[in-house]
Amino acid sequence: MTTLADKLKKGLEKTYSSKSGKPLFFDEKDYETLYAREFADLFSIPENDRDVFYKAFNIATQGQGDELRKVNSVISSALLSLLTFYPLFGNTDKSKYLTINGERYYRCFFEVRNRVINPSRPSCVDVALISTDDKKILFLESKLSEYADRVGISLELGKSYKSLYEGENGLHSLALCDYLNMEVENGTPILKSLDDKEKIYIEGIKQSISHLIGLVRGPQFYKQGYYPKDYYEEYEDFYKKADVIEYATILFDPAAFEVNTEEFKAYSELYTETIIAHKDDILKCIKNWDNGEHYRGKHIEILDKILTYQGLLSDKNNRRLVAKSVLDYYKL
Secondary structure (H helix, E strand, C coil): CCCHHHHHHHCCCCCEECCCCCEECCCHHHHHHCCHHHHHHHCCCCHHHHHHHHHHHHHHHCCCCCHHHHCCECCCHHHHHHHHHHHHECCCCCCCCEEECCEEEEEEEEEEEECCCCCCCCEEEEEEEEECCCCEEEEEEEECCHHHHCCECEEECCHHHHHHHCCCCCHHHHHHCCCEEEEEECCEEEEEECCCCCCECHHHHHHHHHHHHHHHHCECCCCCCCCCHHHHHHHHHHHHHCCEEEEEEEECCHHHHCCCCHHHHHHHHHHHHHHHCCHHHHHHHHHHHHCCCCCCCCEEEECCCCEEHHHHCCCHHHHCCCCHHHHHHCCC
16 A cells, blocks of 8 residues: 555655665765755755754754654654744744634744653643734644554553543543553553554554643753753743643644545544543643642643644645745645
């Protein structure tokens, strides 16, 4: 079966392969010397945008998650979000904005860090957008094809998550029991698909829970990888000023590439029936579990619909911010 990676590979004049045979933009052995300009050239980023793109590239790829290696994959969701949102990175011109659900957002941060449980392992959200009145921050977790490539029937959680998920008031009983079962083996909580023959993208749900803990507990500075202190402080200032903190996932719909879309539909349903359907209970559970230890007192909302790159860029104003080569390559 032809995959999305295969289809994206065909959109390039030249491609390389990883040791496992997965298509890459550039030679794998040179990944440490990949510079933003290579991608800027590949996607025809305008010269007057390049300084901003280079700075955004460093933030998005040199953090905690080995993204500099991952961004070289043709199915890198980090690259897709970078190419889409970088025009608003560091932007101060409020006449330049994206519109999402009727709200205008003029400024973008990448890979912002929030406290979860272990201080040395903060949550890193792909994108944070600031509204033009500085009163709202929309956090976006971006997915390109992870929901098809990283499925399984079980996922181990860190032992420190056990108290959050277990019990009659835990996350499992509140929000996940229709799709996921939780078992504890040797003190380690494990989320499992209710149907042990059906592989699902459990990691996406777990990751959203971690991000929501981070939004409840707020910004955290941890200097691993490239995360300048002034960049953190700027993000923290916006977090403090915001009246509303929102969270959503943004997915890439592969339908235009004429590949199997069942995994996209399956994860959309899983996310909708867990994170969205039980959003108020999830946030209440996290706040109760935190018990005032780190909660910043912010009003937090989960958007009631999944966003897609296709939907975002169907808006003419939004499209004008994104390079034509990017729109063409991803068929947006």
